[in-house]
Amino acid sequence: MNLEERIQAFVKLGDFLSQFSRKGIVKNESVPYNDLFFDGFKHQIKLAKEHNSWFTDDNIYFALENWSNALTKSNINQFVTNYHFKDLNPKKVAIIMAGNIPLVGFHDFFCVLLSGHEVLVKQSSNDKYLLPFLAKYLEHITLELKGKISFNEGRLKEFDAVIATGSDNTARYFEYYFKGKPSIIRKNRNSVAALTGNETEDQLAQLSNDIFRYYGLGCRNVSKLFVPKEYNFESFFKAMYSWHPIINGAKYANNYDYNKAVYLMSEFDMLENGFLMIKEDTSYSSPIATVFYEHYETIDSLKNKLEIDSEKIQCIVSNGLFTNEIDFGNTQNPNLWDYADSVDTLDFLLKIS
Numbered sequence: 001m002n003l004e005e006r007i008q009a010f011v012k013l014g015d016f017l018s019q020f021s022r023k024g025i026v027k028n029e030s031v032p033y034n035d036l037f038f039d040g041f042k043h044q045i046k047l048a049k050e051h052n053s054w055f056t057d058d059n060i061y062f063a064l065e066n067w068s069n070a071l072t073k074s075n076i077n078q079f080v081t082n083y084h085f086k087d088l089n090p091k092k093v094a095i096i097m098a099g100n101i102p103l104v105g106f107h108d109f110f111c112v113l114l115s116g117h118e119v120l121v122k123q124s125s126n127d128k129y130l131l132p133f134l135a136k137y138l139e140h141i142t143l144e145l146k147g148k149i150s151f152n153e154g155r156l157k158e159f160d161a162v163i164a165t166g167s168d169n170t171a172r173y174f175e176y177y178f179k180g181k182p183s184i185i186r187k188n189r190n191s192v193a194a195l196t197g198n199e200t201e202d203q204l205a206q207l208s209n210d211i212f213r214y215y216g217l218g219c220r221n222v223s224k225l226f227v228p229k230e231y232n233f234e235s236f237f238k239a240m241y242s243w244h245p246i247i248n249g250a251k252y253a254n255n256y257d258y259n260k261a262v263y264l265m266s267e268f269d270m271l272e273n274g275f276l277m278i279k280e281d282t283s284y285s286s287p288i289a290t291v292f293y294e295h296y297e298t299i300d301s302l303k304n305k306l307e308i309d310s311e312k313i314q315c316i317v318s319n320g321l322f323t324n325e326i327d328f329g330n331t332q333n334p335n336l337w338d339y340a341d342s343v344d345t346l347d348f349l350l351k352i353s
Contacts, residue, residue, distance in 0.1 A: 001116075001142075001144040001145070003080070003085045003114075003116075005142065005144065006113060006114050006116070006142075007073065007076050007077070007080070007114070008073075008142075009113075009138055009141060009142040009145065010071050010076060010110060010113075010114070010138075011071060011072065011073050011076065012031075012032065012141050012142075013071055013134060013137060013138055013141075014067065014068050014069075014070070014071025014072055015028075015031050015068075016031050016034075016037065016041075016134075016137060017064050017065075017067055017068035017071070017134075018031075018068040019031065019034075019038065020041070020042075020045070020061060020064045020065075020068075021061055021064065021065045021068070022057075022058060022061040022062060022065065025042065032141055033137070033140055033141060036140070037133075037136075037137050037140070040133065041133055041134075041137075044129045044130055044133045045057075045060055045129075045130070047129045048060060048102065048127070048129040048130055051126075051128070051129065052099075052126050052127065053249075053250070053251055054100075054101075054126075054214070054215055054217060054251060055102055055127070056249070059101065059102060059213070059214050059215075060102045060130075062213065062214075062332070063101065063102040063103050064102075064103075066332070066333060066334075067103065067106060070335070070336055071110075075335075075336055076114075076336065078336075078337075079335075079336040079337055079346075080114070080346075083346055083347065083350060084350070085115070085116070085350065086350070088115070088116055088117075088350065088352070089353075090116055090117050090118055090148075091117050091118070091160035091161060091352050092117070092118045092119075092120055092158065092159045092160050092161075093112045093117045093118065093119055093120065093159065093160065093161045093162065093163065093349065093352070094119075094120045094121075094122065094156050094159040094161070094162040094163070094164075095108045095109060095112065095119060095120070095121050095122065095162070095163045095164075096122045096156075096162065096163070096164035096165060096166065096174070097121065097122065097123050097124055097127070097131075097165060098124055098127075098165045098166065099123065099124025099125065099126030099127035099128075100124075100126070100214070100217040100218060100219075101127075101214040101217055101218045102127060102130060103127070103130055103131060104127065104165075104218070105121070105123070105127075105131070105165065106131065107336075107340070107345070108163045108165075108345060109121065109131065109135075110336075111345045111346045111349055112163075112349060113138075113145065113148065113149070114346070115346060115349040115350055117161075117349060117352070118147075118148040118149070118150075119148065119149055119150070120150050120151075120152060120156065120159050121135075121149070121150070121151045121152070122151075122152050122153070122156055123151065123153075132151055135149045135151075159181070160181065160182070160352065161181055161182040161183065161349075161352050162174075162178045162181050162182075162183045162184075163183070163184045163186075163345065163348075164178065164183065164184070164185050164186065165186040165340075166186070166187070167187070167188055168187045168188045171185050171186070171187040182348070182352050184343055184345065184348055186340060186341050186343075187311075187341075188219075188285060188312075189219045189311075189312060189313060189314040189340075189341060190219060190221075190223045190224060190284040190285050190286075190312065190313065190314060191210070191219065191220050191221060191222045191223065191224075191313065191314045191315035191316070191317065191331055192222060192223070192224040192225070192226060192284065192306070192313060192315075192316055192317070193207055193210065193222045193224075193225050193226070193316075193317040193318065193328075194225075194226045194296075194302060194306075194316060194317070194318040194321050194322070194325075195225060195226065195227045195228075195231065195236075195318075196228060196299075196319075196321075197227070197228055197231055197232070199235075199319065199328070201235070201238075201239060202328075203319060203328040203329075204235060204236055204238075204239030204240075204328070205239045205242065205329075206327075206328035206329025206330075207222065207236075207239065207317065207328045207329065208239055208240045208242060208243050209329045209332065210222040210317055210328065210329060210330075210331040210332065211223075211240070211243075211276075211291060212240075212243040212246055213332045214332070215246070215249070215251075215252055215288060216286075216288055216289075217288070218332065219314045219340070220314055220315050220331040220332055220334065221331065221332075222291070222315075222317055222331065223284060223285060223286040223291060223292065224283075224284050224286065224291065224292045224293065224294065225278070225291060225292070225293040225294070226293070226294055226295075226296050226302055226306075227293055227294075227295060227296070228295065228296060229295050229297070231295070233271060233278065236278075237271075237273050237276075240273065240276055241273070243275070243276075244273075244274065244275050246275055247274065247275035252288065252289060255287065255288035255289050256275065256277070256288070256289035259277065259287045259288070259289055259290055260272065260277060260289075263277065263279065270290075275289070276289060276290070276291065277289060277290045277291070278290070278291050278292070278293055279291075279292055279293070280292070280293055280294065280295075281293075281294070282294060284309070284312050284313065299321060302321075303321075303322065306322075314340070314341070315331045317330075317331060
């Protein structure tokens with residue numbers, strides 16, 4: 001199976017996913033094998049929502065839209081253009097996936113199969129319905145992929161390399177357990193926004209998407225603001241208001257109430273608007289329904305701090321301040337080449353011997 005055939009398999013998967021969006025589910029009769037898979041995938045989406053209440057319709061379909069938009073022939077061709085796909089000896093690559101947002105481990109899955117290796121997936125119990133079904137679709141449209149995709153709920157055995165995502169604590173376990181294998185081990189990271197006070201209403205409104213999408217559970221969600229001294233949060237809170245229905249979700253509301261009670265009993269200073277709290281804190285990782293903030297003296301001092309703390313940071317949202325910044329509203333729309341932790345997964349896979 002050559003590279004072009006592998007690319008075409010994922011392009012067809014992107015076409016299949018294009019039928020499922022926040023605007024509605026619309027069956028496209030030109031998509032192959034819809035008679036076998038269309039209704040079945042609707043059922044898997046239903047199961048995913050029932051199993052994990054963080055996986056709302058809006059969040060699941062947002063994730064599916066992103067992958068449908070990413071898996072086009074032009075995007076994948078642009079993605080692979082800087083790599084040398086040699087005739088490698090296929091290995092079995094294990095992926096230990098997180099389950100904080102829908103299909104969060106799909107990029108690793110995509111890269112392993114695109115590189116020509118076999119994949120062994122250990123899913124999180126929080127996200128176990130969508131990917132196996134999509135893997136079956138891939139196997140059906142491309143018979144050569146049969147036998148190259150497997151899922152394991154128990155202890156991983158008989159693999160040659162591993163990509164594992166977890167917390168800082170689990171990463172220490174992963175590093176010890178997989179020390180004899182080629183590996184990518186991902187730890188906790190969070191995303192930040194650097195504000196100057198000169199942001200437009202639209203930029204702050206776009207920032208609200210970076211904060212609230214997926215309830216703030218992703219590493220690409222902004223959990224920390226850096227603001228100048230005497231920053232006025234009035235415009236910030238006004239821009240957040242479009243997301244106020246988020247408080248109607250029971251799990252989010254429970255976290256909001258709990259964290260607010262903790263802050264009040266601890267007599268912490270914080271500001272809140274009924275569905276979001278902001279608290280001055282040096283940490284990067286904030287609880288659900290909370291965004292931390294920290295003041296900076298100068299842009300240069302902020303750049304220096306974020307460079308020192310770079311291993312804690314996934315994305316920086318700002319407007320013209322950083323060379324590696326992301327535009328407001330775009331943290332949850334990564335390109336195929338926007339690697340987690342800035343570690344080139346495909347390069348790693350192509351160099352496994």
